[in-house]
Amino acid sequence: QVRLVESGGDLVPPGGSLRLSCAGSGFNMDYYAIGWFRQAPGKGREGVSCTSKSDGSTYYADSVKGRFIISRDNAKNTVYLQMNSLKPDDTAVYYCAAEFDYPSRGVVTTLGCDYADFGSWGQGTQVTVSS
Numbered sequence: 001q002v003r004l005v006e007s008g009g010d011l012v013p014p015g016g017s018l019r020l021s022c023a024g025s026g027f028n029m030d031y032y033a034i035g036w037f038r039q040a041p042g043k044g045r046e047g048v049s050c051t052s053k054s055d056g057s058t059y060y061a062d063s064v065k066g067r068f069i070i071s072r073d074n075a076k077n078t079v080y081l082q083m084n085s086l087k088p089d090d091t092a093v094y095y096c097a098a099e100f101d102y103p104s105r106g107v108v109t110t111l112g113c114d115y116a117d118f119g120s121w122g123q124g125t126q127v128t129v130s131s
Helices: none
Strands: 003-007 018-025 032-039 046-052 057-060 068-073 078-083 092-100 125-129
Touching (some): 003 092, 018 092, 018 125
Antiparallel strands (some): 003 018, 032 046, 032 092
């Protein structure tokens, strides 16, 4: 059974940094597309960054390009989201999601990743950017 546990959310001042972790169990992340999504109060769920090892695709939302980096630690079956130069607009609950993607079905492209394509979700972690 696919299980995802996010951690690392916190309250940080504008310009600060955080690293979110998504620890997977019950499956091998190498064969899954992994996505980070966020949802702010009163707004829809937004794809922040997604990656699929099957075809090497990685996506970043325009709003986070150059500030956020998604990475994997295969030995720990964990995906990270390094968030730098944080802004108040980054405030949201951040969710990790996974979808089987081997061989690649194009779940992740350089143009985007759709939350509706991901079947397994973590519980979310709160990120608040405020002075």
